[in-house]
Amino acid sequence: MKYEIRIEDGLDDGWTAWFDGMHITNEPDGVTVITGQVADQAALHGLLAKVRDLGLELLVHAAHQRRASIALPKERAMTPIIASEGLDHALAIETRQLTKTYPGGVEAVKGIDLAVPPGEVFGLLGPNGAGKSTTVGMLTTTIAPTSGRGRVAGFDVATHPIAARRASAVVFQEPVVDRGLTGRRNLDVHARLWGLDAAGAQKRIAAVVEPFGLGEVIDRPVDSYSGGQRRRLEIARALISEPQVLFLDEPTVGLDPRFRFELLDLIAGLRAQGGMTILLTTHYLDEAEQLCDRVAIVHHGRIVALDSPAALLAHMGRDLVELRLAGDVSSAVSSLRAQGLAGDDTFAVGATLHIPLHDRPAGETVATITDLGLGLTAITSRAPTLDDVYLQLTGESLAA
Amino acid sequence: MTTVTSTVTLDTSTVVRPRPRTGGLAAVATLARRRLAISARTPRELLIPLLAPLLFALVVVPALADTFGTSIGGVDYMTFVAVATIGLLVPLSTIQSGLGVVVDRLGGGLRDLLAAPVSRPSIVAGNLVVAVALASLQVAVLLGAAAVRGAEYDLSATGVMWFAAATLGFAVAMYGAAEVLANRLPTQEEYIAALPAVAIVPFFFAGSFFPISALPAGLTVIGKLLPITHVLALVRYGLADRNGAGLHDIWGMSNTTAMAALSLGVVALFAVALMAAAVRTFQRTAVR
Numbered sequence: 001m002k003y004e005i006r007i008e009d010g011l012d013d014g015w016t017a018w019f020d021g022m023h024i025t026n027e028p029d030g031v032t033v034i035t036g037q038v039a040d041q042a043a044l045h046g047l048l049a050k051v052r053d054l055g056l057e058l059l060v061h062a063a064h065q066r067r068a069s070i071a072l073p074k075e076r077a078m079t080p081i082i083a084s085e086g087l088d089h090a091l092a093i094e095t096r097q098l099t100k101t102y103p104g105g106v107e108a109v110k111g112i113d114l115a116v117p118p119g120e121v122f123g124l125l126g127p128n129g130a131g132k133s134t135t136v137g138m139l140t141t142t143i144a145p146t147s148g149r150g151r152v153a154g155f156d157v158a159t160h161p162i163a164a165r166r167a168s169a170v171v172f173q174e175p176v177v178d179r180g181l182t183g184r185r186n187l188d189v190h191a192r193l194w195g196l197d198a199a200g201a202q203k204r205i206a207a208v209v210e211p212f213g214l215g216e217v218i219d220r221p222v223d224s225y226s227g228g229q230r231r232r233l234e235i236a237r238a239l240i241s242e243p244q245v246l247f248l249d250e251p252t253v254g255l256d257p258r259f260r261f262e263l264l265d266l267i268a269g270l271r272a273q274g275g276m277t278i279l280l281t282t283h284y285l286d287e288a289e290q291l292c293d294r295v296a297i298v299h300h301g302r303i304v305a306l307d308s309p310a311a312l313l314a315h316m317g318r319d320l321v322e323l324r325l326a327g328d329v330s331s332a333v334s335s336l337r338a339q340g341l342a343g344d345d346t347f348a349v350g351a352t353l354h355i356p357l358h359d360r361p362a363g364e365t366v367a368t369i370t371d372l373g374l375g376l377t378a379i380t381s382r383a384p385t386l387d388d389v390y391l392q393l394t395g396e397s398l399a400a
Numbered sequence: 401m402t403t404v405t406s407t408v409t410l411d412t413s414t415v416v417r418p419r420p421r422t423g424g425l426a427a428v429a430t431l432a433r434r435r436l437a438i439s440a441r442t443p444r445e446l447l448i449p450l451l452a453p454l455l456f457a458l459v460v461v462p463a464l465a466d467t468f469g470t471s472i473g474g475v476d477y478m479t480f481v482a483v484a485t486i487g488l489l490v491p492l493s494t495i496q497s498g499l500g501v502v503v504d505r506l507g508g509g510l511r512d513l514l515a516a517p518v519s520r521p522s523i524v525a526g527n528l529v530v531a532v533a534l535a536s537l538q539v540a541v542l543l544g545a546a547a548v549r550g551a552e553y554d555l556s557a558t559g560v561m562w563f564a565a566a567t568l569g570f571a572v573a574m575y576g577a578a579e580v581l582a583n584r585l586p587t588q589e590e591y592i593a594a595l596p597a598v599a600i601v602p603f604f605f606a607g608s609f610f611p612i613s614a615l616p617a618g619l620t621v622i623g624k625l626l627p628i629t630h631v632l633a634l635v636r637y638g639l640a641d642r643n644g645a646g647l648h649d650i651w652g653m654s655n656t657t658a659m660a661a662l663s664l665g666v667v668a669l670f671a672v673a674l675m676a677a678a679v680r681t682f683q684r685t686a687v688r
Contacts, residue, residue: 102688142514144687166517176508178434180441191431193516
């Protein structure tokens with residue numbers, strides 16, 4: 001059975017060697033055509049899988065026949081050539097039971113499942129040590145998973161790490177730019193590593209420098225940058241390759257409030273442009289609330305809640321009454337429950353009791369509780385935040 | 401003729417645009433440019449390392465020649481020691497290059513490279529290219545300055561090839577050792593502390609200032625096992641000693657070309673083994 005495969009990228013000599021025995025022509029329009037013969041459709045699948053294994057995206061244009069033919073639609077992107085059992089190829093990021101145990105037995109990630117569709121801004125929310133950065137590390141192939149699977153832009157990070165890295169970019173929590181080099185050189189190195197030629201790199205550098213406010217400093221050594229400028233450079237650098245998936249690992253940590261808000265605006269701008277999938281890790285709840293379509297709350301290496309910020313907040317009711325107690329918290333909860341003031345979702349963190357209010361008016365509830373004589377040192381009511389969601393899920397729960 | 405419609409399931413919900421890819425050589429070239437830019441950002445950073453070969457060629461070696469000035473195996477002592485200084489400069493230069501790997505690891509640059517769509521061995525290869533280039537520059541300056549100061553070379557095309565092959569193999573081997581140490585040792589301090597054992601001590605057992613036959617018998621055996629001994633014998637054979645006295649001290653054979661080939665084989669073996677170890681160590685330690 002004769003086949004014809006078209007690849008939009010030209011193949012250079014280093015790659016054509018792999019296709020030994022097949023006929024390869026580089027056409028003037030930059031398309032490479034590979035033709036040859038295979039025994040049957042299964043063999044063609046195997047061939048395509050191998051091509052895919054090299055990290056090439058294929059455009060299967062047509063196939064010809066001698067005795068039979070494979071008629072494949074023209075100009076269709078073939079992302080999911082290699083079957084990954086149980087994983088959905090349409091997702092931009094997907095993990096199944098992704099686990100990481102560091103040497104010494106520290107279980108950083110304990111079986112995380114994620115399914116992030118293209119174009120979504122997805123937040124991993126949790127405190128330091130929750131496993132967020134380790135998850136990003138595994139998806140960017142800088143940390144080896146202990147078990148489980150992950151795919152980025154359709155590529156399995158274990159079996160096709162280079163293709164997964166090519167389709168993505170990452171801004172790490174810690175600064176990783178070469179400080180001795182100029183901003184422009186840093187951008188250029190990144191562009192070239194992601195496969196852009198010299199002209200393409202310059203074009204992309206020009207495209208990101210001004211929007212990120214780096215025009216005046218781009219030819220200065222990064223040593224001389226402020227923290228905010230360096231962070232902007234790192235994000236600009238990640239965008240040089242126009243990644244399908246962008247990982248932002250605690251992008252605002254350590255920045256002063258002004259730079260932090262600048263960066264949040266930048267990330268919001270990326271979100272507004274659409275098209276790019278962003279996985280953002282943060283322990284700032286306002287960031288997650290402001291930027292993310294959906295948020296996974298991570299605690300001790302596990303996802304304890306996953307939904308849109310609005311849906312997560314909805315579980316907390318319209319208002320939250322916060323009581324600081326001088327006496328025994330458990331007996332106070334018993335009294336409140338007996339009065340019908342506290343539900344099963346009431347929770348305590350230390351000596352502070354949190355009562356989500358779903359129907360009852362906040363003012364009336366505060367007045368009633370104050371009159372109970374529970375030994376309060378303070379009582380307030382306010383709108384719930386993701387912080388409360390997190391505390392309820394991970395703190396000391398009285399509802400249990 | 402039968403026409404069969406494919407049952408290949410194509411998912412078009414995610415339209416992935418074909419992306420340019422970074423070929424192996426292109427990646428190494430980019431990584432080498434990065435390493436060079438970091439290692440030699442200014443002319444001063446490039447020139448200061450050249451002071452060592454200049455000092456050796458213009459001051460130390462002539463002083464040694466004045467003090468111990470006889471010829472060894474028909475090679476004047478000035479040339480004998482000047483050429484041998486390669487055995488000190490190359491390890492020092494490559495170990496210095498390896499320090500960049502430690503800095504990359506501790507400073508975060510390595511993690512960034514690990515996230516790039518290039519093969520992991522190409523990261524090592526990019527560093528290797530620059531390390532060898534900088535070592536070669538030092539060797540060229542050493543030999544040029546030594547010639548100015550009076551070293552006498554007996555050059556032939558074949559001899560230069562023996563010299564070049566031996567020096568290249570030695571630089572690769574020493575960089576391999578540097579990369580292994582840089583990935584194994586947790587701090588810059590520990591890395592620097594390892595420098596004398598790797599780069600300096602072997603120099604004294606390799607026939608640098610005197611033939612290895614002048615060493616006590618036990619140390620001669622040790623000297624023969626060191627790649628640097630074979631390198632020095634080869635570079636002297638290639639540049640100054642067509643009789644191959646150093647090679648004869650090692651192999652004791654009559655066919656000089658055969659002895660040179662054997663010594664070059666030893667150097668190549670060390671180069672391949674140490675680079676393989678370097679790549680393996682990098683891959684095992686870089687990704688946790």
